[in-house]
Amino acid sequence: MDNLLSVMNRLMKVFAQANVPSIQLPRIAVVGAQSAGKSSVLEALVGRDFLPRGSGIVTRRPLVLHLINEPSLSPTQEYGEFGHLPGKRYTDFNDIRTQIDKATDDEAGTGKAVSNKPIFLTIHSPTVVNLILVDLPGLTKVAVGDQPKDIEKQILAMLEEYIKPENTIILAVSAGNVDLANSDALKLAHKHDPDGHRTLGVITKLDLLDQGTDAADYLNNQVIPLRLGYVGLCLRSQKDINENKSMKNAIEDEEKFFRNHPAYATIASRCGTRYLGQTMSDLLIKHVAKTLPQTRVQIANQLAQVERDLARFGKAPELEGGNQAFMLRAITEFSQRYSTSLEGDVNTGNESKDKASLRGGARLNHVFKESYVTDLLEAKIDLEMNDDQLQIQIRNSFGVNSTLFVPEKCFLQLSSRQIDRFRLPALRCVEKSHYECITLVRQSLGQVDGLTRFPQLRARMMDETQMFLNQLKEKTLQHVTKLIEIEGSFVNVDHPKFNPLKVVETVLKRLEPEVPEPEAQPQQQGQAQPANPAERGRPGQPPPNPKQPQQQPQPQEEEFDEVGIFIRTLTAQDKTKTEIVKKLVEKYYKVVRANVADSIPKAVMFFLVQASRQQMQSELMKRLYRDDLIKSLMKEDEGIALQRKNALERQKVLHEAEMILEDISFTAGVPLSGGGMGGGRAPPRGGYGRPPPGGSNADTYFPK
Numbered sequence: 054m055d056n057l058l059s060v061m062n063r064l065m066k067v068f069a070q071a072n073v074p075s076i077q078l079p080r081i082a083v084v085g086a087q088s089a090g091k092s093s094v095l096e097a098l099v100g101r102d103f104l105p106r107g108s109g110i111v112t113r114r115p116l117v118l119h120l121i122n123e124p125s126l127s128p129t130q131e132y133g134e135f136g137h138l139p140g141k142r143y144t145d146f147n148d149i150r151t152q153i154d155k156a157t158d159d160e161a162g163t164g165k166a167v168s169n170k171p172i173f174l175t176i177h178s179p180t181v182v183n184l185i186l187v188d189l190p191g192l193t194k195v196a197v198g199d200q201p202k203d204i205e206k207q208i209l210a211m212l213e214e215y216i217k218p219e220n221t222i223i224l225a226v227s228a229g230n231v232d233l234a235n236s237d238a239l240k241l242a243h244k245h246d247p248d249g250h251r252t253l254g255v256i257t258k259l260d261l262l263d264q265g266t267d268a269a270d271y272l273n274n275q276v277i278p279l280r281l282g283y284v285g286l287c288l289r290s291q292k293d294i295n296e297n298k299s300m301k302n303a304i305e306d307e308e309k310f311f312r313n314h315p316a317y318a319t320i321a322s323r324c325g326t327r328y329l330g331q332t333m334s335d336l337l338i339k340h341v342a343k344t345l346p347q348t349r350v351q352i353a354n355q356l357a358q359v360e361r362d363l364a365r366f367g368k369a370p371e372l373e374g375g376n377q378a379f380m381l382r383a384i385t386e387f388s389q390r391y392s393t394s395l396e397g398d399v400n401t402g403n404e405s406k407d408k409a410s411l412r413g414g415a416r417l418n419h420v421f422k423e424s425y426v427t428d429l430l431e432a433k434i435d436l437e438m439n440d441d442q443l444q445i446q447i448r449n450s451f452g453v454n455s456t457l458f459v460p461e462k463c464f465l466q467l468s469s470r471q472i473d474r475f476r477l478p479a480l481r482c483v484e485k486s487h488y489e490c491i492t493l494v495r496q497s498l499g500q501v502d503g504l505t506r507f508p509q510l511r512a513r514m515m516d517e518t519q520m521f522l523n524q525l526k527e528k529t530l531q532h533v534t535k536l537i538e539i540e541g542s543f544v545n546v547d548h549p550k551f552n553p554l555k556v557v558e559t560v561l562k563r564l565e566p567e568v569p570e571p572e573a574q575p576q577q578q579g580q581a582q583p584a585n586p587a588e589r590g591r592p593g594q595p596p597p598n599p600k601q602p603q604q605q606p607q608p609q610e611e612e613f614d615e616v617g618i619f620i621r622t623l624t625a626q627d628k629t630k631t632e633i634v635k636k637l638v639e640k641y642y643k644v645v646r647a648n649v650a651d652s653i654p655k656a657v658m659f660f661l662v663q664a665s666r667q668q669m670q671s672e673l674m675k676r677l678y679r680d681d682l683i684k685s686l687m688k689e690d691e692g693i694a695l696q697r698k699n700a701l702e703r704q705k706v707l708h709e710a711e712m713i714l715e716d717i718s719f720t721a722g723v724p725l726s727g728g729g730m731g732g733g734r735a736p737p738r739g740g741y742g743r744p745p746p747g748g749s750n751a752d753t754y755f756p757k
């Protein structure tokens with residue numbers, strides 16, 4: 054028992070040090086009607102006046118009271134400490150009362166309203182027994198003052214929240230001088246603990262019963278039986294309090310009262326504040342033993358959570374070899390992540406979140422292979438003229454010379470102009486690739502271990518990387534523009550994929566019916582032959598090509614009008630030339646398109662992607678790894694530093710709690726598998742009161 058007491062004591066202490074509210078140690082909740090004497094019971098257990106008193110509703114916020122027995126303290130050294138004022142020790146118990154009042158007013162207002170936000174108070178004393186008690190507002194029926202109309206419901210909900218958990222012992226306080234059979238406290242307890250295995254009945258104000266009446270039947274567990282029975286009390290009246298009757302005297306008088314009362318003399322040893330304190334302590338210890346396995350699991354879960362948090366926060370920079378080392382590591386890790394995701398790695402990025410989308414290098418590949426190619430295909434030839442205008446162009450391109458079969462000059466001029474249409478897709482390809490690189494940078498930065506703790510460094514790394522990528526982009530844009538200009542600067546009619554002869558042949562074949570029949574001579578050479586300026590006929594000379602005569606425009610008499618204006622209609626030959634020019638331009642356009650489809654992505658890869666990959670680390674080192682910047686950028690986010698500090702404290706406390714529990718399982722032989730009674734006195738059969746006659750009739754007593 055001592056061992057369990059000390060375990061609970063130590064657990065309470067460690068949990069009181071740090072705010073670890075989610076670990077629920079077994080506790081005792083005090084419920085009862087208003088003015089039933091709940092606060093008086095608590096004060097009697099502590100042996101000190103420290104709770105607010107007055108008429109009407111006094112307890113308006115739950116008060117979670119940890120009583121910690123500290124034998125090393127002298128009675129004058131006992132002190133209280135509030136959860137909301139850590140480190141501040143209250144040795145004057147009047148100040149504790151004032152602070153409870155203040156905390157209540159702060160949260161629930163100065164009127165009569167209630168709040169369910171608890172006040173945590175720990176009392177360290179050599180005279181208390183180890184307990185965790187919760188003082189709760191009293192059950193009430195009628196709203197008074199500024200209380201809302203549903204005050205009854207509100208208070209009920211608050212009480213239920215505390216008494217529902219199985220590891221709570223319910224201390225059901227009823228005043229003996231009111232109708233016990235209708236006790237609200239007992240009814241409420243019965244609702245949540247129907248067989249009464251965790252309800253201890255307390256009957257106060259036994260001194261106020263009408264003469265000749267007593268509550269012995271209740272105390273003997275014969276009227277409303279509870280497994281844990283009842284304890285009768287006779288506490289200080291309001292008059293006693295007003296007259297400053299000491300706690301010590303009150304307890305002595307109480308003992309006398311029970312010893313001398315004819316109805317209670319035989320059960321005097323089972324009545325009174327002292328007995329109640331010991332009983333509650335024993336009950337709690339048994340409860341602790343029983344719930345230790347559960348507590349252990351809770352602690353383990355909390356520890357796991359804290360460790361996950363700590364991993365997220367990373368180590369404090371001073372533990373990682375200082376700021377310089379951290380920055381070095383962050384730059385290296387970032388550059389590696391950036392490079393790896395460009396190379397392609399199924400394990401990088403947020404693949405678990407988004408398996409359906411492309412990442413990293415694959416997105417760049419998509420830019421090159423799909424979006425850029427689509428842009429190229431959409432960049433259509435546009436000669437910006439109709440056939441008549443084109444024909445004029447063709448004629449103009451020949452100048453004073455007679456027209457020849459293939460209007461090469463015109464083709465060259467038009468082709469060179471059309472190539473500029475590839476400029477925009479190429480520039481868009483650079484922009485899109487640049488955008489993907491920036492996206493990758495952002496993702497890679499997000500993956501650098503611990504970088505979120507240094508928001509300034511992170512932002513600066515982002516800025517510098519962006520600037521670096523912008524520089525590379527400018528260089529790439531220039532180069533890509535040059536590549537397009539280079540393509541336009543020389544129309545390579547000898548390109549193996551161009552094959553102008555084939556183009557001309559196809560056009561001629563297609564237009565054959567429109568072309569007048571050739572005269573006798575067969576064709577000797579390919580149709581492209583006349584395109585060679587060297588072979589062009591001089592004005593007046595017959596053309597070398599046998600087809601030429603048919604294609605020479607034959608002025609038609611009827612086209613000369615009276616004023617001698619020569620109106621030239623579009624002859625079949627002109628149509629052919631126009632068509633040939635168009636088709637040649639189109640074919641060459643495709644040849645160049647294939648060239649740029651290949652060369653632009655290569656340029657982007659070389660000047661932007663690979664350059665950024667290879668130079669990222671050295672570039673960032675050059676830009677950031679300087680003493681002045683290390684100092685100014687390596688300021689850890691205050692929120693994270695604070696969260697880490699709290700998590701470390703929680704971790705320490707939880708480790709300690711784990712050790713305490715380890716200790717007890719090895720040394721005390723306390724069964725940790727649940728259900729153990731773990732030392733302490735076993736209650737008398739049928740609870741601390743007398744066993745109920747004929748077993749429990751609790752179920753039949755309260756209407757359901």
Ligand SMILES: Nc1nc2c(ncn2[C@@H]2O[C@H](COP(=O)(O)OP(=O)(O)OP(=O)(O)O)[C@@H](O)[C@H]2O)c(=O)[nH]1
Binds near residue numbers: 087109112260
């Ligand atoms: N004579 C006598 N008076 C008592 C006894 N117990 C409590 N009182 C008085 O009853 C009044 C109410 O007691 P509290 O302890 O404040 O009751 P409470 O249940 O905490 O009240 P609320 O917190 O307002 O619900 C006080 O004046 C106490 O002095 C008792 O056993 N005998």
